[in-house]
Amino acid sequence: MSAAAWCRVLCCVAIVLLLEVKMSSAQTKEVAFPTLPAGAGKIAKDAPKQFTKTTSGLRYRILREGKGQMPKATDKVKVNYHGWLEGGKVFDSSYERKSPISFPLNRVIKGWTEGMQLVGEGGMIELEIPAALGYGEDGIPDTIPGGATLHFLVELLKVE
Secondary structure (H helix, E strand, O other), X not given: OOHHHHHHHHHHHXXXXXXXXXXXXXXXXOOOXXXXXXXXXXXXXXXXXXXXXXXXXXXXXXXXXXXXXXXXXOOEEEEEEEEEOOOOOEEEEHHHHOOOEEEEHHHOOHHHHHHHHHOOOOOEEEEEEOHHHOOOOOOEOOOEOOOOOEEXXXXXXXXX
16 A cells, blocks of 8 residues: 555544544533522532433433432332423423422333433432434424423432
């Protein structure tokens, strides 16, 4: 192989490595913690400032470890939650209603079903749910625009 060909190969390898580093640093970017709604528990002092991304595209971070049972997709859970859109507009909040809610995990959006299995009772998780795991390209008229990324702060009160 000629010197020019080797040079092209090395340049391509360098570009690929730079792209991998850039993608890796984008996933480990520090993000400020969300503003806690009235009535929410505390975020742990050692909570991660970065999100973890699952293979499905869900991004999450455990803001407070739970000491209790971790739910399965078929379990019913009791939670307090706060949901907002990219611009910060709150679209739903059990904290604002001052009333936790119970539901089966297999009867909600895919991002919730997946994400809530990552935290134990008493824990707090922040979820960033892409449209494909939320309400899709249709959204919910007058509430959630089509293609919206959803943000949730959730405290798992009980696995029922």
